[in-house]
Amino acid sequence: MQIQDTPSLKAEARGLNFYYGEKQALKGINMPIYDKKVTALIGPSGCGKSTYLRSFNRMHDLYPGNRYEGEIRFFPDNSNLLSPDVDPIEVRMRVGMVFQKPNPFPKSIFENVAYGLRVRGENNRRVLDDKVEHALRGAAIWDEVKDRLQDMAPNLSGGQQQRLCIARALATDPELLLFDEPTSALDPIATGAIEELVHELKKRVTILIVTHNMQQAARVSDYTAYMYLGEMIEFGKTDEIFIKPQDKRTEDYITGRMG
Amino acid sequence: MNETQHLSSQFDEELSRLRTHVLQMGGLVETQVSAAIEAYSTGEIASVKTIVETDRKVNELEKAIDDDCAHIIAKRQPTASDLRMILGISKIVTDLERAGDEAKKIAKGVRRIYENGHLPGQYGVGIRHLAEAALAMVRQALDAFARLDTPQAADVIRADSDVDAEFKSIIRQLITHMMEDPRTITTSIDIIWIARAIERIGDHAKNVSEQVVYIVEGRDIRHTKEQSK
Amino acid sequence: MKPLTTEQIRAVIAKGKFRDNLFKAMGVFCLALALLVIVALIADMVIKGADRFTLDFFLNFASRRATQAGILSAWVGSLLVMLVTALAAVPLGVAAGLYLEEYAKRNWITNLIEINISNLAAVPSIVYGLLSLGIFVYQFGLGQSILSAGLTLALLILPIIIVSTREAIRSIPAMIREGSMAVGATRWQTCRYHIIPYAMPGILTGVIIGLARAIGETAPIITIGALTFIAFLPPVPYTEISEGVNAGLFDWVMSPFTVMPIQIFNWTSRPDPAFEVNAAAAGFVLMAMVLSMNAIAIYLRYKMRKNIKW
Numbered sequence A: 001m002q003i004q005d006t007p008s009l010k011a012e013a014r015g016l017n018f019y020y021g022e023k024q025a026l027k028g029i030n031m032p033i034y035d036k037k038v039t040a041l042i043g044p045s046g047c048g049k050s051t052y053l054r055s056f057n058r059m060h061d062l063y064p065g066n067r068y069e070g071e072i073r074f075f076p077d078n079s080n081l082l083s084p085d086v087d088p089i090e091v092r093m094r095v096g097m098v099f100q101k102p103n104p105f106p107k108s109i110f111e112n113v114a115y116g117l118r119v120r121g122e123n124n125r126r127v128l129d130d131k132v133e134h135a136l137r138g139a140a141i142w143d144e145v146k147d148r149l150q151d152m153a154p155n156l157s158g159g160q161q162q163r164l165c166i167a168r169a170l171a172t173d174p175e176l177l178l179f180d181e182p183t184s185a186l187d188p189i190a191t192g193a194i195e196e197l198v199h200e201l202k203k204r205v206t207i208l209i210v211t212h213n214m215q216q217a218a219r220v221s222d223y224t225a226y227m228y229l230g231e232m233i234e235f236g237k238t239d240e241i242f243i244k245p246q247d248k249r250t251e252d253y254i255t256g257r258m259g
Numbered sequence B: 001m002n003e004t005q006h007l008s009s010q011f012d013e014e015l016s017r018l019r020t021h022v023l024q025m026g027g028l029v030e031t032q033v034s035a036a037i038e039a040y041s042t043g044e045i046a047s048v049k050t051i052v053e054t055d056r057k058v059n060e061l062e063k064a065i066d067d068d069c070a071h072i073i074a075k076r077q078p079t080a081s082d083l084r085m086i087l088g089i090s091k092i093v094t095d096l097e098r099a100g101d102e103a104k105k106i107a108k109g110v111r112r113i114y115e116n117g118h119l120p121g122q123y124g125v126g127i128r129h130l131a132e133a134a135l136a137m138v139r140q141a142l143d144a145f146a147r148l149d150t151p152q153a154a155d156v157i158r159a160d161s162d163v164d165a166e167f168k169s170i171i172r173q174l175i176t177h178m179m180e181d182p183r184t185i186t187t188s189i190d191i192i193w194i195a196r197a198i199e200r201i202g203d204h205a206k207n208v209s210e211q212v213v214y215i216v217e218g219r220d221i222r223h224t225k226e227q228s229k
Numbered sequence C: 001m002k003p004l005t006t007e008q009i010r011a012v013i014a015k016g017k018f019r020d021n022l023f024k025a026m027g028v029f030c031l032a033l034a035l036l037v038i039v040a041l042i043a044d045m046v047i048k049g050a051d052r053f054t055l056d057f058f059l060n061f062a063s064r065r066a067t068q069a070g071i072l073s074a075w076v077g078s079l080l081v082m083l084v085t086a087l088a089a090v091p092l093g094v095a096a097g098l099y100l101e102e103y104a105k106r107n108w109i110t111n112l113i114e115i116n117i118s119n120l121a122a123v124p125s126i127v128y129g130l131l132s133l134g135i136f137v138y139q140f141g142l143g144q145s146i147l148s149a150g151l152t153l154a155l156l157i158l159p160i161i162i163v164s165t166r167e168a169i170r171s172i173p174a175m176i177r178e179g180s181m182a183v184g185a186t187r188w189q190t191c192r193y194h195i196i197p198y199a200m201p202g203i204l205t206g207v208i209i210g211l212a213r214a215i216g217e218t219a220p221i222i223t224i225g226a227l228t229f230i231a232f233l234p235p236v237p238y239t240e241i242s243e244g245v246n247a248g249l250f251d252w253v254m255s256p257f258t259v260m261p262i263q264i265f266n267w268t269s270r271p272d273p274a275f276e277v278n279a280a281a282a283g284f285v286l287m288a289m290v291l292s293m294n295a296i297a298i299y300l301r302y303k304m305r306k307n308i309k310w
Helices: A049-055 A088-094 A109-118 A125-138 A158-170 A188-201 A214-220 A238-243 A248-254 B009-042 B046-076 B080-115 B127-147 B150-180 B182-217 C006-052 C055-059 C072-103 C108-120 C125-139 C146-170 C174-182 C187-214 C219-224 C260-268 C274-306
Strands: A009-020 A023-034 A038-042 A066-074 A095-098 A176-180 A206-210 A223-228 A231-237 C240-242
Touching: A009 A049, A023 A049, A023 A206, A023 A231, A038 A049, A038 A214, A049 A176, A049 A206, A088 A095, A095 A158, A109 A125, A109 A158, A125 A158, A158 A188, A158 C174, A188 A206, A188 A214, A214 A238, A223 A238, A223 A248, A231 A238, A231 A248, A238 A248, A238 B080, A248 B080, B009 B046, B009 B080, B009 B127, B046 B080, B080 B127, B080 B182, B127 B150, B127 B182, B150 B182, C006 C274, C055 C072, C072 C108, C072 C146, C072 C187, C072 C260, C072 C274, C108 C146, C125 C146, C125 C219, C146 C187, C146 C219, C174 C187, C187 C274, C219 C260, C260 C274
Parallel strands: A038 A206, A038 A223, A095 A176, A176 A206
Antiparallel strands: A009 A023, A009 A066, A223 A231
16 A cells, blocks of 8 residues: 555636537536646547647637637636636746647757747746756656757657657646547667656646556556546546546446447 | 347357366365375375376466466456456465465375374374365365355354364374373374464465455455355 | 450550640640740740840930830839839738738638638739729829839739649648647747748748739830829939939938830830830840749749758
8 A cells, every 4th residue: 555645736627518519528627737747638539639738728729710718727827728818928928839740840859849939938048958958858858859859859759759749748847738649650679768757747737647658648648548538537646546446437447348 | 147148159168268267276186185185084095196297287276377367457447347257266276276375285294194103093183184175165265265155154264263273273183192202203294294384275275265356246355254144 | 344355455555655745745735835936935035136135225205206215214104113113012911911821810800811812813914003093092092103013013913822822722731730839849839939930931932923013014114194204203302403412311212213115115106116026025035034033933932842842
C-alpha cells in the first residue's frame, strides 16, 4: 500500500456539453484534472476525447458554429476557461498544446521556440536566448540542436520535430500542457523518448494526454478517463483502471472486447 | 467474470486452452491424491509407481502452462480480468504441482511402511478421514476455478482450518502412541510425514481458492485472516 | 472470374501501352506546335526588326522618320505606369485577399463578394478604360496622366491579385495556423509572422502574372488618353523643367505619357513600310520586358519557396 496524499486540483470540468452546430459531441462531462499529474483520455474513435482536450485551450473558438455549455474551472484562481468573458488568447497563454502531427513552423529552430515569447512582446535577445535554451533543455533536445539553432526546423527528424514542438509549448511556462496523440505519427524509439519526457515534465507542469494506445496510457499516466460517445464512463487511478475497472464498458474496451 | 468475446478470437482460444490445461492438471493431481489414499488403506503398492509417473506428467503440464502464460503476456498485454486470470493461473499451477509432489511423498511413505511389514490401519488414527477431507478441498478448489465461483472458494478456505485442527490431533495421537510403545516409532514417524503431506495438500487447495477470489474480484486475500465473504 | 494467363495479361498490357504511347505522342505534338508558334513569332520579330537594334533605338524619341524613331518615351512610360499599378494594386489586393480569407465571417455577403471578384476578372479591359475616363480623368481631375493609367490597370489586375492571395493563403495547412494560435498569438500576429510570409511565393506569382498582363494592355490606356506621339519624358523630380522652376516629387505622376503597346500600334498603322521594322523591334523589346519580369518572379518564388516546408 502506498501512502497517498490527496493531490490538489488544477482544473475541473463541470457539466461540460459541447456542440458542433447541432450535433452534441460532449455530454455532461464532470472530471478533475489533478495538479502536476498526468491524466490520460482513452476511448474508441469518435468518443470525444480530442474534442474534450481542445476545449481546454479554446481551440474550437477558431471555427464557426461551435458552442460550449458548462464550465471548466481553472485553479488556483478558480476562473472559468469557457466563459465568454474570458479571452481565448489569455487561455492559450496559460494552456499549451502539442499536436498529433509534429507541426514546426518553417522557420529556424530558435525562432520556433522563441515565437511564443515574441508574441508576448519579449524582444530582448538575451532573455530570448535564455528561455529558448531552458525550453529546449526541458524538451530533452538541447544537446542535439544547440550547435544549429539557426537551421530550419522542418529538416529535423519526426521525433525531434515533436520534441521541438514540446519546447515551443514549454517556452511560455504553461500551467497545463495538452497532448493530442503526440506519438501516433512517430516510430517506437521516438515514442519512447516522448514518454520519458512526459514523465520528467510532470514535475513542473500538469499534463492532459489523449492517446489511442492503451499501453501508452497505462505507462505514462497517473489517472485515466475512459470516454465513449461523448460521455465520461469511468475516471480513476490508472493502476486501478487497468487491473480492476469498475464499469464493464471500461473493462470491455481495455481488454479488447469491444466490437 | 467477463464472458464477452475478445475482438481477437485467437486470444479467446488461447485463454480457453489455458484453462482446459489447468483443469487437466488438476484432474491428474486429484487422481494422484486419491490413488495415494487408496494405497494407504489397501496396501496396493503397485499403484505407487503409477503415482510417480503421473507426477512427471503434472510437472510437464506446469512448464507448458507457464510457458503459455508468458506467451500470452508478451503477445497480448492482457489487462484487467485477463491479467488477473493469467497471474492467477500461474500461481495456481505452482500450487497444483506442489500438491502433486506431496501426493508422491505420501505414496513413497506408504511404500516404506508396507515394506517394513506394518499395517498402518492398526495405528487407529484418522489418516483416511484427513486425506478425504483434503481431497475434497482439492476437488472443490478446482471446481471453483472452473466455474469461477467465489462462494465455493470461500468454503475451501474455511475448510482448511478444520484440516489443520485434525492434523494436529493426529500428531498428538501418534506422539502418545510412540511414548507408549517405542517399537512403533519408525512407522509412526512415517505416518507423521504422510499426515504432514496431506495437510500441505489442503494448504495448496486453499491457495488455489485464494487465487480464484483474486481472479474474480481483484482482491488479494492471501496472508489475511479473511474467512468468509 | 478465372485468373488471366500470362499471354492474356501481356495482350492487355500491350493494348494499354499502345494507348499510352498514342496519348504521349499527341501531347508532344501539341506542345511542339505551341512552342513552334511562339518561336516563330519571336524569330519573325527579330528578323524584321534587326535593323533597329541599336542603342539609339532605346534612347530616341518618336520621330516622323522611321530610322530615327526610338522607344524612349514608350519604355519609360511603361515602366512608370507599371510602378504606379503595382503600388496601387498590390497593397489593396493583398489586404483584401487577407481580410477575406482570415477575418471575414462566412455568410451570404462574403459569398456575394467572392462571386463578384471572379466576375470582375472577366470584364473587358476597354470597359475599365471607360470607367477610368469618367472617374479618374474627369471626376477626380487626374487628367490624362500616368496616375490615371496606373490606377486603371490596378483595377484591372486587382481580381488576379486577390484570387492569388486567397489561394496562397488557403494552401497553408490548418495545423500551422493552429500551432500559432495555440501558443497564444492573436489573429494579426499569426498573419504577420506566418500567413503572409508563407503566402508570399503565391502572392508574388499573382502579382507578376497581373503586371505581365497589364504591361500589354492597350485599349484602356488609349481610352484614357495616352498620347501616341510624345517627344518628351515625364519630369524627373527636383530637376529644372523651365527657368527657375524645379519639378516636384510627384510631377511625373501627373505627366502625359505613352506606353509600349501604343507606340507599337501607332507604328503599325503608318503607311510607310519602314515603320514595320520599328514595330517588330519594339514588339520584341516588349516581349523581352515581359519575359524578364516573369524570370525575376520565378527566381524570387524559387528562393522563397525553398524554405517553406510543412
